[in-house]
Amino acid sequence: MTGEPAPAPAPAPVPPPVSVRRLLLMSVPAIVIGVVSALALWAVDTVAEQLEGVLWTSLPGSFGMTGAEPWWIFTVLTFTGIAVGLVVWLMPGHAGPDTATTELVAPPMKLSALPSLLIVVILALAGGVSLGPENPIIAINTALAVAIVARMSKAVPPEFVGALAASATIGALFGTPVAAALVFTGLVAGMKTGGTLWDRLFLPLVAAGAGSVTTYLLGGGFGAMYAATPYGAPQAFDLLLGSIVACAAAAFGLIAVYLFPLVHRAFRALRHPILYITLGGVILGVLGAIGGPITLFKGLEQSGELLQNSDDYDAGQLVVILVVKLLALVVAASAGFRGGRVFPAVFLGVTAGLLGSALLPGLPASLAVACGVLGLTLAIARDGWIAIFVAVAIVGDVTVLPMLCIIVLPTWLVVTKARQMLIGPADLAREAGFVPEAGSVR
Known part of the structure; x- marks a missing residue:
C-alpha cells in the first residue's frame, strides 16, 4: 500500500449529440409509422364494431330482442370464449404470448403469430370481453414495423423502430401525443444517444403526433366525457x-x-x-x-x-x-x-x-x-x-x-x-x- 488514493474511474464516453439533419431525415419514416399505426388501430376497431353490431344488435333483433337480455349476454360471451380458444389452440402462432405476461410495450413477436392475434383481438372486442385493444395492437404494429424496416435497411436498430411504432400506437389509442411522451420519458432516458431528453423524444413524438392526428381525422380520439362544472380554484x-x-x-x-x-x-x-x-x-x-x-x-x-x-x-x-x-x-x-x-x-x-x-x-x-x-x-x-x-x-x-x-x-x-x-x-x-x-x- 502506498497510501495514495486510488485513481478515479474514467468517465463513460458521452454519445455525440443528435444532429438536426438526422432528426429531419428520420422524421419521414416516423410520420409514416405514425399514420400506418393509426390506420391499423382504426381497421381493427372498425371490423370489431361491425362484428359487435351483428352480435349485439342485428342478430338479437332478428329474434325480437334487444341484446341486453342476461341469457343472450351469457351465450355470446360463452361462444366468444369457445371461438378464441379454438384460434389459440389451432392457428399458427397461437395468438402470440399471453398478454397476462407482457408489458404494455414488449419486444416484437414473430410475424407468424399476428394473424391469430388479430382474430382473437377482434373476437374479444366484439364479444364484450372486459379487455382493451392496447397491448395487442401495440404488439401487432411493432412487429410489422420492425419487419418492414428490417427489409428496407439494416442500419436502423429494431429497438428504435419498435419504440416509434409503440409510441405511434399509444398516440393513436389516446388521441394525443402527450400520452406517448409521458410513457416514453423513462424509456428514451436510457437510450444510448446523445443530446437532451427532448432530442431523444423528438422522433417518438413525431410518430405519436402523426398517429393521433390520423386518429382524429378518422373520427376517433380519447376525449373528455364529463360535462360537470369545472373544478376551479384548489381547496x-x-x-x-x-x-x-x-x-x-x-x-x-x-x-x-x-x-x-x-x-x-x-x-x-x-x-x-x-x-x-x-x-x-x-x-x-x-x-x-x-x-x-x-x-x-x-x-x-x-x-x-x-x-x-x-x-x-x-x-x-x-x-x-x-x-x-x-x-x-x-x-x-x-x-x-x-x-x-x-x-x-x-x-x-x-x-x-x-x-x-x-x-x-x-x-x-x-x-x-x-x-x-x-x-x-x-x-x-x-x-x-x-x-x-x-x-x-x-x-x-x-x-x-x-x-x-x-x-x-x-x-x-x-x-x-x-x-x-x-x-x-x-x-x-x-x-x-x-x-x-x-x-x-x-
Missing part, C-alpha cells in the same frame, strides 16, 4: 377528500392485482386453451348477465355512458358495477383472452369516482371522478404519468391537474410496494409445478 379540504377517493380506488384495484396470479394459475390448471378460455367465456357470461351491458366490452364507451347518465345510478348499483367489472377484468386477463388492462381500469376508475362523489357530497364531482381514475389506473397500470393524463383527459378539466399532482403522492404510497398486474417468470414456474427454493436463483 385545501379537497386534498383530503380527493386523497381518500384516490387511495381507496387504488386499494380496490390492488384486489385485482393480487387475485390475478391466483386466477391465472387456476385457469392454467386445465392445461388446454380450449378448456380454460371457454371456461373464461362462461364465467364472463355469468358476470355480464349480473352486471348488465354497462359492464361489458373494453369500457371506454361505457365510461362515457356512465358519466352522462350518472344520476341513474345510486351508490348500491355503482358498487355492483365495480365488483362485477373488477372480476370480469381479472377473469378476462387470466383466461387467455388477448387484450390490455388500461381501458377497463379507466372504467373502474370512473365508477369509483362517481361512488366517491355520492358518498362524499362535499367533493366536487369532476375532482372525484379524476381521483377515482387516478387511483384505479395507478394500481392496475402502475404508471403515474398515464394515471394523471387519463384522469385529466376523462373529465376534460385541466383545473384538477394541480390537485392530482399532489394526490398522486399518497396514492403512489398505497401501490408502490404491491406486485404488478403481470404474470412473471416466478408465477409461470409455479404454474408449471416448479417452485425454486429460496436463494437458488441468482
